[in-house]
Amino acid sequence: MSKKITWGVLSTANIAVKKVIPAMQLGTYSEIKAIASRNLENAIEIAKDLNIGTAYGSYDELLNDPTIEAVYIPLPNHLHVEWILKALKAGKHVLCEKPIGLNAKQAKQLLEQTQQYPKLKVMEGFMYRFHPRWNVVKEHIKKGTIGDLKNIHSTFTYYNVDPTNIRNKPEVGGGSLLDVGCYCVSLSRFLFEEEPIKVLANINYDPVLKTDYLVSAILQFPKGTATFTCSTQLLKREYAEIIGTEGAIEIPHSFIPSKDDESKIVIANTSEHKEIVFKKCNQYTLQGDAFSLAILNNTEVPTSLQDALDNMIVIDQLFKSGKEQKWIEINH
Template identity: 50%
Template sequence: MQLVRWGILSTAKIGTQKVIPAMQQSDLCEVLAIASRNQATADEAATKLGVPRAYGSYEALLADPDIDAVYNPLPNHLHVPWSIRALDAGKHVLCEKPIGLSAAEGEKLLATASRHPELKVMEAFMYRHHPQWQAAKRLVEDEEIGALRAIQVAFSYYNVDPKNVRNVAEIGGGGLMDIGCYCISLARFLFDTEPKKVCGLVENDPNFGTDRLASAILDFGTGQASFVCSTQMVPYQRVNVFGTEGRIEIEIPFNAPPDLPCRIWHEKEGATNEVVLDVCDQYTVQCDLFSSAILNDTPVPTPLSDAVANMRVIEAIRASASSGKWV
């Protein structure tokens, strides 16, 4: 069987702890190489993970002719620059969310991708591919909760480490970029359209300058989505979806465990049905789908334009929070 040969840009924890092990479980992927800014770090990660090749620079990895695709889990400010370099080196790109620091930066990546129509590019919103979200999407589309009217999301964790990239404003830190993007993405996913206007409220950390607490309302015309996200609050995540005739509750919407079944609850006409999903690793599912698009030359599950649209909503929420008005 033909495999997609992957190179990993950096030894970021999301890659070494989540994505690489998931790729190694795939029947369509081979993790061929990993790169760091220094050789010793790359060697250590490669040995620990059983990756055949280790490079002491990102440039060296991109120069490897045997690598078909690149996974980019670099800090947010490096997403677009290194994804562009990967495309120009002839590699397919799976880039971590959010796609960049701004919608305009995302547009630059989109423009580069358009010059390489033979290459696949996708933002790595792994949650969308998990069976629990596919089930939720079908329930909404089949009107099993009636007409979709409202979505409520809570997503939080506690992190006050000044050295953590999520707390460094200059490189795209903050809750909206890190986890608020999920809240926005899922609302757009379920409503299957863009919000007409948004209202945001943001509290910044006085030392980091990053948003540590953010709330927003997204008006889709036919319904609304609201969320709260925080980087300095009790760890929690939950999604509730409400329709005219029923509701859906997703227990672990984003960090779905790879070794335990997930549950969602579907309530309709006064009866609640617990739906238990088979155990799966959502990162493996994501890699399978992206690799299949490469091998079969078919569209990726989520087009890059979706990533740019998500960034526009983040920017609108910030603009609303700054002006105190709907945007």
């Protein structure tokens, strides 16, 4: 049997319990050994349900467990950087949920502080990148199937007005741009393989919740534009389309394809219209294993902290644009 990295999970977050832990338990290189909650009874209950060996009643206790090599952090956004740093100090590698923090200032401080821990890996959990579809999309862009890539349009929306949900609380980093708009920004940068030079955003704030509940934006890249809409108060939708001078690629369920079904992309240009079907796969399993393998082989993690910082820089400027109602230049 291959060596597995031993993981601990900080909190009984919904995403951890429903998706990421069960997915990582299917991994070849990852073993979930412990879970911590602010409430010990919750931790014990979830540990029992998910067959996890150890339950802790505080995150610090888990960080003090010498048998844990890596931690997964699915805390509310305002706690990401704080707990990444605590985990590094305790000698753990860290996979942290997106977005890496609340803003570029936090991300930059994190990047600087990680220099003290050259042997430890840290990665932001943009799990969508681990679905094999994107390699194929990138290959087609590179070989010119759609001519020159000029526009990436993406949408990520859902409806949730529960005031107790972290997404609807500005003080913990709620709002649509940090929750789902961050994927649209990330995808645009990932596919253009460069940074935007200026951005424009129109941001609607909920008068009661005070969160940005509907955002539409334009990102001007050197090679073309990206446009997106994200929302916490629209019908659930998520897709992307990339358009070039001679063709286009549609990517339905671009960020969260079903783990139980095949997924597809549709390529159309002047000479062909075809679907490429991908067998079912769980991108959270692939993400966990990619991170564990980077630890086992002591290689770079697939998504760097510089990438996380660059994403936050764009998000900051989108907020600024929304506030000032004008284009904002980005100087990287």
